[in-house]
Amino acid sequence: MIELKNIKKSFNGRMILNDINLTINDGDILAIVGPSGAGKTTLLRALAGLGDIDSGEILLDGQQFDPRNSDLKNNVIGVVFQDYNLFPNLTVWENVTLAPKMVLKMTKQELETRIKPILTHLQLAGKDDLYPFELSGGMKQRVAIARALAMQPRVLAYDEPTSALDPSMRTEVANLLLELKKDGVTQIVVTHDIELANSIADKVFTVNALS
Amino acid sequence: MQYIQTVLPSLLAGALVTLKVFCLTIIGALPIGILVGLGLKSEFKLVRWILNGYVWLMRGTPLLLQLIFVFYGLPLINITFDRLDAALFAFILNYAAYFAEIFRGGFQAIPMGQYEAAKVLRLNPWQTQRKVILPQVIKNVIPPIGNEVINLIKDSSLVYVIGIGDLLRAGNIDAARDVTLVPYILVGIIYLILTAVTTLGLRRLEKYYNYYR
Numbered sequence: 082m083i084e085l086k087n088i089k090k091s092f093n094g095r096m097i098l099n100d101i102n103l104t105i106n107d108g109d110i111l112a113i114v115g116p117s118g119a120g121k122t123t124l125l126r127a128l129a130g131l132g133d134i135d136s137g138e139i140l141l142d143g144q145q146f147d148p149r150n151s152d153l154k155n156n157v158i159g160v161v162f163q164d165y166n167l168f169p170n171l172t173v174w175e176n177v178t179l180a181p182k183m184v185l186k187m188t189k190q191e192l193e194t195r196i197k198p199i200l201t202h203l204q205l206a207g208k209d210d211l212y213p214f215e216l217s218g219g220m221k222q223r224v225a226i227a228r229a230l231a232m233q234p235r236v237l238a239y240d241e242p243t244s245a246l247d248p249s250m251r252t253e254v255a256n257l258l259l260e261l262k263k264d265g266v267t268q269i270v271v272t273h274d275i276e277l278a279n280s281i282a283d284k285v286f287t288v289n290a291l292s
Numbered sequence: 293m294q295y296i297q298t299v300l301p302s303l304l305a306g307a308l309v310t311l312k313v314f315c316l317t318i319i320g321a322l323p324i325g326i327l328v329g330l331g332l333k334s335e336f337k338l339v340r341w342i343l344n345g346y347v348w349l350m351r352g353t354p355l356l357l358q359l360i361f362v363f364y365g366l367p368l369i370n371i372t373f374d375r376l377d378a379a380l381f382a383f384i385l386n387y388a389a390y391f392a393e394i395f396r397g398g399f400q401a402i403p404m405g406q407y408e409a410a411k412v413l414r415l416n417p418w419q420t421q422r423k424v425i426l427p428q429v430i431k432n433v434i435p436p437i438g439n440e441v442i443n444l445i446k447d448s449s450l451v452y453v454i455g456i457g458d459l460l461r462a463g464n465i466d467a468a469r470d471v472t473l474v475p476y477i478l479v480g481i482i483y484l485i486l487t488a489v490t491t492l493g494l495r496r497l498e499k500y501y502n503y504y505r
Contacts, residue, residue: 129412130411130412131408131411131412153414156414158412159412160409160412162405162408162409164405166403166405166406166408166409167409168406168409168410168423168424169428169504169505170424170427170428170431170504171423171424179413179415179423179424180413180414180415183415183419183423184413184414184415184419212503212504212505213504214504214505228413229412229413232413232414
């Protein structure tokens with residue numbers, strides 16, 4: 082369970098996040114919606130350790146942790162970026178295994194037994210040797226998901242998972258997220274697409290633009 | 293034809309010296325260039341300030357002056373180099389400055405998202421540079437670096453002024469001794485061959501890095 086308590090953040094004196102309190106239960110999908118500029122992405126970035134918060138606490142199972150700290154015990158949130166940010170110089174397999182190999186020190190054997198199933202599950206079997214430029218948008222997204230899952234995070238967070246894709250892909254994304262939910266993956270979805278949010282989320286949290 | 297055969301050995305010996313200056317300069321200047329290029333976007337103002345000063349000095353004054361300064365100037369304050377060391381010292385410092393500016397641009401062209409993706413995957417800065425950023429930077433900078441490398445082949449003839457027996461000097465000696473144009477023409481042809489081979493090598497390198505976009 083992840084809890085956010087009294088999260089506050091302002092930019093240049095303008096309050097972006099004012100006293101956010103949120104709980105995410107294990108295995109749930111939480112959708113964070115709101116108009117653009119309201120602070121959805123700011124909140125996600127704070128959770129991912131890519132941005133500071135001014136005050137407040139982030140707790141995992143009641144224990145405080147600091148997403149900005151690179152210590153492995155803070156390896157809680159995996160991120161699927163809006164533009165995926167795959168490494169263009171690495172193949173699908175290298176993209177997904179780079180961090181498990183270098184950070185988690187997985188052996189070749191472990192990579193085979195733990196990462197291969199993730200790729201197969203995301204319908205990426207046989208795509209190991211392709212480079213990102215050879216993939217469609219939907220495939221890139223699945224590689225990004227595989228790459229995040231390979232680090233065994235407690236929570237998978239998406240920034241606008243549908244905005245870089247063809248509108249017809251929306252249902253596919255929704256199904257994919259629901260499938261991962263079935264596998265027990267806890268997910269946070271930042272989106273401006275309220276329909277998507279309502280169709281997949283156990284809880285929808287609205288961030289309002291503050292004046 | 294027979295004359296060519298008599299001067300060719302001395303010209304080739306000179307070409308070897310040219311190649312030596314060329315290779316050692318590349319080996320020294322590339323890593324320094326990468327480090328300075330990284331340092332130019334350091335968050336420490338003093339580091340940026342010093343490195344910008346260095347780049348400005350090296351790019352703002354003639355390489356010929358730098359060469360003369362190191363070999364003939366520094367001994368006046370009791371710092372002496374032998375000829376080749378003086379040449380390498382000046383060339384490496386000069387070319388590293390040009391390379392640094394190219395690498396700085398190369399690093400800046402990498403989107404922030406690449407660093408962020410690496411960060412959330414918990415890669416440390418060194419791993420991020422080595423596996424993600426540098427390979428992409430190198431691909432981007434091959435054409436401009438290649439330009440400088442070709443320039444270096446020709447610039448290496450400046451070592452002439454501090455008495456190093458490079459290709460140009462060898463040709464000049466032969467031409468003066470035998471009162472003929474032929475050695476100069478041969479020198480030109482050898483430079484053309486050196487730049488052609490280097491250009492081909494650079495093309496191949498560019499092609500190799502085309503495995504991704």
